[in-house]
Amino acid sequence: MTAAAALELDELCFLSAQSMSSLKVSEHFQVVKLLGEGSYGKVMLAVHRKRGTPMALKFFPRQSTSLASFLREYNLSLSYCTHPSLTRALGIFFSTPSYYVFAQQAGLYGDLYSVIVSEVGVDEDCVQRVMSQLSGAVTHLHSLGFVHRDIKPENIFLCDSSCRWVKLGDFGLARAIGSTVRAVWYESPFCTPEVECAKEAEKEMERRQSEGNEEEVEDIWITVEPSIDSWALGMLVYCLLTGCFPWEESTHDDRLYRRYKEWFDREAEKEEKTRHLDWSCNENQDSYTIMKENHRDNPPPSQFEGLSPLVMALLKELLHPQPKHRGSPEEILSYLGGPWLMETEREEKRKAEAAEKEAKQIRERGAVEKELLREGRGER
Template structure:
């Protein structure tokens, strides 16, 4: 499937390269405002002059953009992003004297990053709505043979303020499953631990340059797999619930990640222990005590046991053991924050007290009825 998808996308790029038109933006579009910009270029909100349709125009500078990269993102978005929570191209692509441009669906309410309250996050209902949609979108993309590789709040666009409809976009780093790419390290909680080898190689290269020693360094290559997106979704869950990141980078140089890794390894070790024979009862008690002693790192305080189980699946340090985006669906509908757990427990206690009062009143009523029948 993945090889077929990659070949099909290459053919689409080849065909579209033969029919890339050139014209002025102002002739066909009324540009309204800037929606976003980055290293790739910029995105402008525009209205098609003939159709009156609002759309987002994505501009790629010709000086710094390879035509194949532009065509790959355009054709992937046009032909494969058929899920309602994936941003789709609109079949309009062209070049100007300075840019390659294509039109896509516009997220008129900004991106997810713009609504996250620092050190607070989003309310739990919105978090679960967002993750439910992204689970479906990323699972769909994987089923077609592609990995997004750049899931983060800035690439998730809002179709309404309540996050009832969000769309994952920006497919510039998306590649077919099984593709071999050069490992690039960047300091971000979204960068997977397996890319850490690229960081070490980069350090060695800088050291050799400082020492002015002539040493050739080979690039480190990794294979594109769906578990790259699983890691990003795990970090995103944490970010949305807390308004923070769990760590700055996923290496042992980062104290917060180091604590998480130590805790995770102890949890994993306890999970894999096999208890046999007469030792079972004693061992269970020891196991229970160890689990109590092995508390999650301080940055995870306030998160419910349920969401911690989900995070352990998505943020598994060993890539091949990570859960899939589809697993998120199994954790929806139950509290992800401890304050929600406590509130539900309080409501349950109040409901039980009210039920007891009703039962007591009913019991008294039945007793009076029996007495009344006895007198007759």
């Protein structure tokens, strides 16, 4: 399946290369405004002059973009992004003297990054709604044999002002599952811990250069796996709930990540011991129940203060340091509906207690009324 998807994408790229035309943007589109820009190029909101259709035009500088990478992103978005929460290309692609360009669905309300309040996050209901959509979108992409590899708030676009419908976009780094890519480390919590080796290689290269040694360090290659996206989704959950990140980089050099890893290892060790001691008593317990019990004697690191045991159980699945044991994006669906913040959990508990108290009072009134009715019948 994976190999077939990669070959099919290569074939689509080959065929589209034969039919790419050259156009003058101003003759066919009315450019309205800049929607975003980055190292890839820029995205402009435009209206098709003949059809009157609004769309986003994505411009890739020809000087720094290979035709192969442009066509890969275009064809992947056009042919594989059929989920409602994936941004899809519109079948328009062309070149100008300076750019390669393709048209895609426009996110008219900005990106997810623009609505995250620093140190606060966004409303919990919104977080669960967004993550539910992204779970489906990423699971769909994985089922077709591709990994996004660049999930972050800036690449998630809003289709309405209330953040009720979002679309994951920017497929420039997407690759087929099982393919190999050069390990690249960058200072970000979205960078997975399995590429820490690339940071060490970078340090070694700097050391050699400082010593005047021109011998290059051998490249490190890793296999593209869906677990890369799982890690990013875990980071996104934390970012949306808190408005910040749990650590700066996912390496042992980072004190906060190291503290998380130590906590995670204690959790894993305790679960292993419990499993061996009494398997029959624990085989039916879900990870949320186990996490809630463990909160008492192994509380999570301070950066997770305020997060409920339910979302901690989810983060423990998605932010597993070992990629082969990391949970899948689909598992997010199992954690929806319950409280992801301690504040919400306490409020739900308060409401439940109030409802139980009211129900008890109703039952007591009913019992009294029945008793009075019996006595009244006895008098008659």
